[in-house]
Structure formats: C-alpha cells, structure tokens
C-alpha cells in the first residue's frame with residue numbers, strides 16, 4: 208500500500224481517474240462549497256476562486272480535525288497538500304455550467320451546436336505555505352447537433368453532472384469537431400498544470 212501524497216478535494220470521479228492516469232496516490236475529502244458567481248465576477252475569476260475555495264475548505268477542515276493532535280502527528284505526514292479544481296464553459300459571454308434539468312441542458316447544447324465554446328479549468332494546491340492556482344483554457348468546436356440528438360444524449364444520463372452538459376471522455380466526443388487546448392483540462396483536471404503544481408510541493412510524477 209502506497210501512502211497518500213496529497214488530498215483531492217473533489218467528488219468528481221473524472222478527477223480521480225485523471226490523477227490515477229499519472230500514477231498519483233491520494234485520498235479524497237470533499238468540500239461542499241457555494242458555486243454562485245459574485246456580482247460582476249469574470250469566468251476566469253470565478254473558476255479560480257472556486258478551485259481555491261475547494262482546496263482551502265478541505266485544508267481548513269483537516270487542520271481543524273488535527274488541532275488537538277500531537278505536534279509530531281501534525282508535522283509528520285498528516286498535513287498533506289490539498290488539490291482542488293473547478294471547470295466551467297463560456298459561450299458568447301454566458302457561463303456553461305452543470306445543467307439544472309433537461310430544458311437547461313437543451314438550451315446550452317442548442318447554443319453550442321455548430322459553434323466553438325471555451326472550457327476553463329482551474330486547479331489549486333494548498334500547502335502550509337499558501338495556495339497556488341493555475342488556469343487551463345481550451346476551445347472546443349461542436350458540429351451541428353439536432354434536437355433529437357440532444358434528447359437522446361440527455362436520456363443517456365451522461366450530461367447531467369457535467370459542465371456544459373457534455374463529456375469529452377464519453378459519448379459527447381461525437382459532437383467534437385476540433386479541440387484546441389487540453390483534453391484533460393476539458394475533462395476536469397489539466398494534467399500538465401496539475402503536475403507543475405504538485406512538483407512545487409515536492410510531489411513528482413516522473
């Protein structure tokens with residue numbers, strides 16, 4: 208059994224899969240944070256703030272749970288770095304988030320049909336020295352999608368918990384004519400930026 212190198216502050220199975228892909232050993236502790244945008248907040252500021260909030264919320268929760276622990280325990284391996292991430296899309300200045308219901312998914316996918324949208328994923332790492340954040344930006348061009356395809360796609364269940372109501376790693380791949388950027392970033396955790404951040408905390412992938 209490998210000991211964990213950090214804590215993943217995410218309930219997303221995609222983020223676990225991507226970290227396993229690069230051989231990381233980690234534990235999961237989730238953070239339930241309010242994802243409502245602030246008034247006038249840009250998509251970039253929002254996605255970075257939420258990644259930081261997820262990482263710091265878990266960092267603080269772990270810190271509080273160890274508050275009564277011995278100094279030795281706190282110093283030796285228990286205060287692991289915490290990784291948090293957030294993904295959202297932008298199309299014509301509007302946010303593409305997780306769909307509330309079918310009409311919301313349908314509205315987003317109709318707008319995305321035949322168009323290019325952006326996917327932003329921020330990844331944040333909190334350690335005893337503070338929090339660092341990196342932003343990954345990708346452009347995804349969709350082919351034209353019909354209403355009957357949107358309905359069939361919704362019924363598949365795949366869009367329900369995905370930003371922009373699709374998954375690049377799933378059936379949604381058939382809509383994607385072109386990708387400029389990071390496949391792992393669109394899927395929810397940009398591995399290039401993640402590896403860079405982890406390396407700053409002495410956690411190396413190679």
Ligand SMILES: Cc1cn([C@H]2C[C@H](O)[C@@H](COP(=O)(O)OP(=O)(O)OP(=O)(O)O)O2)c(=O)[nH]c1=O
Nearest residue numbers: 217218219293294369370373374375393394395
């Ligand atoms: C665009 C796209 C998003 N997604 C997913 C990644 C994220 O899990 C989700 C966006 O929601 P997020 O709020 O970023 O993450 P989450 O709620 O799933 O997990 P947590 O907050 O606990 O970390 O959409 C895909 O899986 N594939 C895709 O192609």
